[in-house]
Amino acid sequence: MRDGARGDREDRRPRDGVPGRHTDRRPGQGRRTDHLADPPAGPPSPTRDSLSVDGLTTGSDSGVSAAYEVTNDGTEAWTYSVVFTFLSGDGGAVALQTETVRDVGPGQTVRGTVRAGQLPPAAPRVTGAKVFQVTKVPVGEAPAGPGTCPASGIRVSADKGDAAMGLRVVGLHLDNCGKRAYTVEGYPLLELLDDTLRPVGGVRILHGSGEITPGDGPDEPPRPVTLKPGESATAALVWRNTTGFGAPVNVPHVRVRAREGAEPVTVTPHLDLGTTGKLGVRPWEKAERQSCPDRTCQGAG
Secondary structure (H helix, E strand, O other): OOOOEEOOOOOEEEEEEEEEEEOOOOOOOOOOOOOOOOOOOOOOOOOOEEEEOOOOOOOOOOEEEEEEEOOOOOOOOEEEEEEEEEEEEEOOEEEEEEEEEEEEEOEEEEEEEEOOOOOOOOOOOOEEEEEEEEEEEEEOOOOOOOOOOOOEEEEEEEEOOEEEOEEEEEEEEEEOOOOEEEEEOOOOEEEEEOOOOOOOOOEEEEOOOOOOOOOOOOOOOOOOOEEEEOEEEEEEEEEEEOOOOOOEEEEOOEEEEEEOOOOOOEEEOOOOEEOOOOEEEEEEOOOOOOOOOOOOOOOOO
16 A cells, blocks of 8 residues: 555555545645555465465464555655455455554555454355555554553544444543543544545534434433543444435544543544534443553553
8 A cells, every 4th residue: 555555456446537546635735645556476366466365264263364565655654544355256245354554654664464354154265355445644643552552641542333224323432541530521522524634514513412313312411520540431423324415425534632632533433424414422421341451541641
């Protein structure tokens, strides 16, 4: 992936008029290109690309993997999120896997391997893989990696979400991985950003999800939440993927601040808001189950 990730087989959908290549501009910067490309040729494989198929096994992992390469041609360091699709012989999707490639500096190339993971017993044989989706955020705003704690002592992240009957819910998670108590009150502060990290207009951010899910009743009222070291809080983004008149709105990035004055963290939930023009946000509440199993909840000052 160039200034992005490069995987087994390039995503050939035209972008900016060039197959497999995405070009963007940021304010004050020159033109920069992102594209996904194949890694150097290796031994022949069923797909003649970076996918290596070692044979399906009956263990906890399929044994199928794909090599990828990320090259940053820009002038800013990025953290990339790459979604890979593992394919059957007829081109159908067998599995999706997401890889986070962190801290890729200007001019730097990072290589890695993504595994298909455990497949259902009746899954067809995997014969190929391709890059399905790529997003990137500046290194300084990327969510902290597993086992790490930012200098702020606060770790913000988003989960993969849940979708049912057009209703979408993505959880926001706030972990106190520092050494001091941390208090939030009310709602996380949000900025909706497009794929060039520019603001997305025309969307109302609602405090509460009652207007999105009226049949469920109102949310719990916001209240102060004080997190001791090792404790966590959750909030949620709620919307409906309803399409009517007008162009549907998609929001790949959301910049999140836990409270006023907090350092921003940019997550990539890929909000498919349809034509509703609104996004509900539920208030912070203390998590019943703590989310610091990696013992980093007391790692920063």
